[in-house]
Amino acid sequence: MVKRSQDIDLKIFKEEICKGNTSFLSQAITLGESTLALHRKQFRDLLTELIPHSGSSIRIGITGTPGAGKSTLIESLGTYLIEKYHKKVAVLAVDPSSELNHGSILGDKTRMELLSRSEDAFIRPSPSKSNLGGVTQNTRESVYLCEAAGYDIILIETVGVGQSEIAVHSMVDFFMILQIVGGGDDLQAIKRGVYEHIDLLVIHKADEDKVNQARSEAANFKKMFALFPAKQSQWNPVAMTCSSKENTGISELWQTIVKYLEQTQNSGYFQKKRTLQNIAWYSELQQEQLKRFLEEHPKLNDGILQINQEVEDEILTPLRASKRLEKLLTSLFSNT
Ligand SMILES: Nc1nc2c(ncn2[C@@H]2O[C@H](COP(=O)(O)OP(=O)(O)OP(=O)(O)O)[C@@H](O)[C@H]2O)c(=O)[nH]1
Numbered sequence: 345m346v347k348r349s350q351d352i353d354l355k356i357f358k359e360e361i362c363k364g365n366t367s368f369l370s371q372a373i374t375l376g377e378s379t380l381a382l383h384r385k386q387f388r389d390l391l392t393e394l395i396p397h398s399g400s401s402i403r404i405g406i407t408g409t410p411g412a413g414k415s416t417l418i419e420s421l422g423t424y425l426i427e428k429y430h431k432k433v434a435v436l437a438v439d440p441s442s443e444l445n446h447g448s449i450l451g452d453k454t455r456m457e458l459l460s461r462s463e464d465a466f467i468r469p470s471p472s473k474s475n476l477g478g479v480t481q482n483t484r485e486s487v488y489l490c491e492a493a494g495y496d497i498i499l500i501e502t503v504g505v506g507q508s509e510i511a512v513h514s515m516v517d518f519f520m521i522l523q524i525v526g527g528g529d530d531l532q533a534i535k536r537g538v539y540e541h542i543d544l545l546v547i548h549k550a551d552e553d554k555v556n557q558a559r560s561e562a563a564n565f566k567k568m569f570a571l572f573p574a575k576q577s578q579w580n581p582v583a584m585t586c587s588s589k590e591n592t593g594i595s596e597l598w599q600t601i602v603k604y605l606e607q608t609q610n611s612g613y614f615q616k617k618r619t620l621q622n623i624a625w626y627s628e629l630q631q632e633q634l635k636r637f638l639e640e641h642p643k644l645n646d647g648i649l650q651i652n653q654e655v656e657d658e659i660l661t662p663l664r665a666s667k668r669l670e671k672l673l674t675s676l677f678s679n680t
């Protein structure tokens with residue numbers, strides 16, 4: 345039995361987050377990152393209360409190889425949106441390797457000096473877990489919390505290695521990849537699976553002395569994109585150049601995102617994608633719930649451990665083991 349004193353005051357948390365209190369927002373995200381069952385339950389209750397207040401932001405995913413300049417671009421774009429359009433900007437990160445890199449992805453706040461000082465920005469480093477599923481789930485939940493706290497734009501940085509960019513794609517409205525100028529103008533640099541998800545390719549670090557080369561690389565990508573089959577969104581990926589250091593190309597980048605939003609909101613794809621993402625999210629929760637239920641069911645758990653052991657000891661073949669499991673499940677759940 346949980347003592348009342350251990351409960352967080354849901355009502356206060358909800359009110360303060362909806363007022364945009366970043367201290368409560370941070371505490372709530374930390375609660376969600378906890379592995380303690382009590383904390384997870386409290387967090388889920390809070391999230392359930394907050395979800396009706398969420399959903400109105402634009403969620404943007406930014407990927408690219410380490411050092412491509414993602415954080416610097418986020419600094420430039422975020423500052424631009426705050427100054428020019430008075431937006432509130434939240435920055436989240438999905439980096440399952442951050443524990444190995446000592447949490448470097450956003451640890452270096454010098455890359456986002458202006459944003460980290462701005463009252464209209466909220467920056468949250470990647471949860472320090474090494475498993476992608478956990479990080480993805482925490483980040484997705486943080487998106488809803490940030491939205492309830494009034495952030496209009498959510499920028500999610502993910503390092504372009506492994507599966508994390510696919511995971512980020514499953515939680516954003518718009519997805520872009522950064523490639524450093526001179527990084528090659530063919531798709532080999534971009535994994536095929538990733539191309540299918542990108543809405544914008546930025547030839548980055550296109551500083552004044554490199555801008556011509558960058559433009560020619562972008563033009564080659566444009567030609568290549570035109571040859572790809574139409575996407576479900578009916579949006580042809582755009583290739584453009586940008587220098588976050590010199591702050592060039594940032595407004596064009598934002599205009600591209602605005603155009604995408606107009607097009608997909610008019611066609612209904614925007615909402616459709618969010619619905620599909622919700623279904624995928626529910627499916628993940630369902631898997632997690634079932635797994636936990638099975639693990640916590642004492643008789644079943646003992647039975648499964650016994651069967652596992654017999655497979656290891658070669659007493660049971662995999663097929664016989666699966667039959668035994670079926671029997672066990674039937675005997676435990678046939679009357680319930
Ligand atoms: N010349 C030039 N350098 C840039 C530009 N944008 C970023 N950089 C530099 O590139 C380096 C890496 O930038 P980050 O923003 O940390 O890159 P990142 O992709 O976030 O890196 P990770 O988070 O480690 O994957 C830094 O030294 C930046 O100053 C740019 O537009 N031009």
Ligand SMILES: [Mg+2]
Nearest residue numbers: 414415449450
């Ligand atoms: Mg970074």
